[in-house]
Each structure stands twice: as structure tokens, then as C-alpha cells.
Amino acid sequence: MSLEPKPVDASAKQAADAKASLLLRKAEGSYAFPVLDSVGNQFARSLRDLIRALGAPTVQIEREAAVQMRFTDWCQAVSPGLFWRYHAPPLKGPVLLATARPLLLQLVDIFYGGKGQLAGEREELTDAEERFAARLGRDMGQQLAAAWKMGIEPELDCVTSDPAKLAAVRGDDELLVQRFTLRGGVFEGRTILCAYPQAALRGIAGAEPVPEMRDGPAIDPAWTATLNRALKTVRVPVRSVLARPEISLVKLLSLEVGDIIPLTIPRNVPVTVAGRSFASGSIGESNGNAAILIETVEKGSDDE
Known part of the structure; x- marks a missing residue:
């Protein structure tokens, strides 16, 4: 009996690859997690808004690409640091955040009305x-949960200055780490690190991709037709400016009943719709009423 492995059908392999989660891709003996880029971008914006709300309105945050590093090295990168550990099912492991202690002390000082200056270590x-x-x-x-958009809701279960208390993570465990660097004022160069154990991420490789990466929902033609009909009945103000005379302040103050202000009406006058330029035309008459003959229609940008 031959124990040689059977050849893998090419079409079956392609089908399996097509079904692979966008979260996890295997290449050249290592794992990549493309979804972390979009998660990191959203989390960076949320961190910026959170820190601004605490009293630092000009702070900016830069996100660096995720890097792989051992847990021990990650702890040393923020020493002396403060660590937050989150229980975040369906991840088969914790989500970790960390920052150097001075950043926390600066945030506390600003929150209570100070300027973020450190008195000492x-x-x-x-x-x-x-x-x-x-x-x-x-x-x-909460910001991390909003950034993931796929049912991962990190729940804080530990705040510590001692990395040895971060159970379920060993020194040689490989982490995928995202660095968020603060820019501006007293926070210049301060960092917040977000780490995911690679084993935990591989555990949810079959999860659905985030909503923004899914195909958009099909458009309901009946709903679209109803909306179009409703929009066509909306009434908007149409205006045209026939003249804009200018007179001196002295003459304005001397005007009396019966005085005449001369007008010079141009050949073409602008036509606006809801305050935006729509067309231009010439003044005339139609069925005994003053009217404007549309001669040119303005061309707006693609998004107007």
C-alpha cells in the first residue's frame, strides 16, 4: 500500500483560498492580518478624539504598520509602563494595550486643569x-470594539504596572503590535501600543470580514423609484439678480421720495437655485410677463 500523499486538486485549493478570511493570510511561512490596517486606522482616529476630549485639543496620532515581536520585548518597549488587558471573545487570548507611565501622568494633569508638565518620575x-x-x-x-466592527468587544479585566500579572501571555509568545504615536505639544513622541497574540488572531481566521469590506447590499428598485418621485416634487427657490447698482454714501443719505436710481442691466443675468449658481440667461417677455431665456447651464463637479 502506497503512503504517498494524494495530489491536491487545483480547483479545490483555489476554492478554499477564495473562502479564506480577510483577517488571516498565510504566506512564506508566516501570517499576515490585513484587516488590522483598517482596524488600526479607525482606532487611531478614536484615540485622537478621546485624548482631545480629555483636554488636549491639538493632539494628532500617527499609526505605524504592525510589527511582530515577542511579549518580553514588547514589555521592555514601554518600561516603566502601564498595561491594560482585555478579555475579547471570540479571540482565544487577550488584547493588550500599553503606554509609558509618564503619558498617563500627563493626561491626569491635563484632565484636572494642568498643562501636562511632569513634576518628576x-x-x-x-x-x-x-x-x-x-x-x-x-x-x-470601547474604541477598539468600534474599530473592529465584527463582534469583538474587548472588556477590561486588568490594569497593572507589572507585566508579570498579564496572565495567558508568556515571554516567548509572538505578538502583532501596532504603535500609535502622539504628536503635538507636551505629548510629542509619546506612544500607545496595541498588541494581539498571533495565536489569538489565528483562532478567528474563519470570522466574517468587517462590514466595510463586504459587497454592498443590492439596491431595491421599488425604493429607488419611490425616492426619485418624491424628490421631483420638492420645490426649490429660483432667483435672478437683474442689477447691483452702487452709489456713494453721500448720495444715499440725500435720497428723497421721487428720486431715481439709474440701473444698468447686463445682457446676461445669473440664475441661482437654492443659493447655488445654476444658469445664465437674457431678459425678455413671455405671455405678457417678464421672463428669462436660459442660454447656458452651469456644469458642476461630479459630486454636485
């Missing part, structure tokens, strides 16, 4: 700073 956090760290962690967890 210290190892222990005050009770108020610990409460702020927990609140900040919950807020960032």
Missing part, C-alpha cells in the same frame, strides 16, 4: 491616577 500611582487609568482603559476598550 515616581513608581507608584495615586488612587486618583489609578481610577483615571481604569476609566481610560474602559474608554479605549
Whole structure:
């Protein structure tokens, strides 16, 4: 009996590849997670808005491409740091956030009316700073959930300055790490790191892609026709300016009843619709009424 493996049918392999999740791709012996780019972009915007709301209205955030690194190296990159761990099913492992302790102290100072200047380094956090760290962690967890858009809802279960307390992650475990760098003022160069254990990401490789990557829903022709009919009955104001005379302030102040202001009416006058330029035409008469003969229609941009 031959134990040689049977050749894989090419069409079957292509079909399997086509069904592969956008979250996970295997290439050259390593894994890539394309969806993390869009997740990172959304999370960067949310972080920016969150930090601005805390009292730093000019801060900007730059996202760097995800890199692979060991858990031990990641901890050293933010030492002395503050770590947030999230339970985030269906991930088969935690989501981790970290930042250097000075950033948290600056945020606390600004939140309570200061300018984000550090008085000095210290190892222990005050009770108020610990409460702020927990609140900040919950807020960032909500921003992460919104960025994923696929049922992953990180729930904060640990805030610590000791990476040894981040259970379920070992020193040699490989993480996929996204770095978010703050720009502007006292925060210049400060970073927040978001890490996903690669084993946890591979565990949801069969998950559906985020909604923005799915094919758009089919358009209902009946709904479209109804909308078009409704739009055609909307009434909009149409106006034309026949003349814009200018007179001196002295003459304006001396005007009396019976005085005449001379007008010079151009051959072509503008026609506006709802305040926007629509066409131009010449003044005339139609059925005994003053009228404008449309001679040219303005061409707007593609999105107008």
C-alpha cells in the first residue's frame, strides 16, 4: 500500500483560498492580518478624539504598520509602563494595550486643569491616577470594539504596572503590535501600543470580514423609484439678480421720495437655485410677463 500523499486538486485549493478570511493570510511561512490596517486606522482616529476630549485639543496620532515581536520585548518597549488587558471573545487570548507611565501622568494633569508638565518620575500611582487609568482603559476598550466592527468587544479585566500579572501571555509568545504615536505639544513622541497574540488572531481566521469590506447590499428598485418621485416634487427657490447698482454714501443719505436710481442691466443675468449658481440667461417677455431665456447651464463637479 502506497503512503504517498494524494495530489491536491487545483480547483479545490483555489476554492478554499477564495473562502479564506480577510483577517488571516498565510504566506512564506508566516501570517499576515490585513484587516488590522483598517482596524488600526479607525482606532487611531478614536484615540485622537478621546485624548482631545480629555483636554488636549491639538493632539494628532500617527499609526505605524504592525510589527511582530515577542511579549518580553514588547514589555521592555514601554518600561516603566502601564498595561491594560482585555478579555475579547471570540479571540482565544487577550488584547493588550500599553503606554509609558509618564503619558498617563500627563493626561491626569491635563484632565484636572494642568498643562501636562511632569513634576518628576515616581513608581507608584495615586488612587486618583489609578481610577483615571481604569476609566481610560474602559474608554479605549470601547474604541477598539468600534474599530473592529465584527463582534469583538474587548472588556477590561486588568490594569497593572507589572507585566508579570498579564496572565495567558508568556515571554516567548509572538505578538502583532501596532504603535500609535502622539504628536503635538507636551505629548510629542509619546506612544500607545496595541498588541494581539498571533495565536489569538489565528483562532478567528474563519470570522466574517468587517462590514466595510463586504459587497454592498443590492439596491431595491421599488425604493429607488419611490425616492426619485418624491424628490421631483420638492420645490426649490429660483432667483435672478437683474442689477447691483452702487452709489456713494453721500448720495444715499440725500435720497428723497421721487428720486431715481439709474440701473444698468447686463445682457446676461445669473440664475441661482437654492443659493447655488445654476444658469445664465437674457431678459425678455413671455405671455405678457417678464421672463428669462436660459442660454447656458452651469456644469458642476461630479459630486454636485
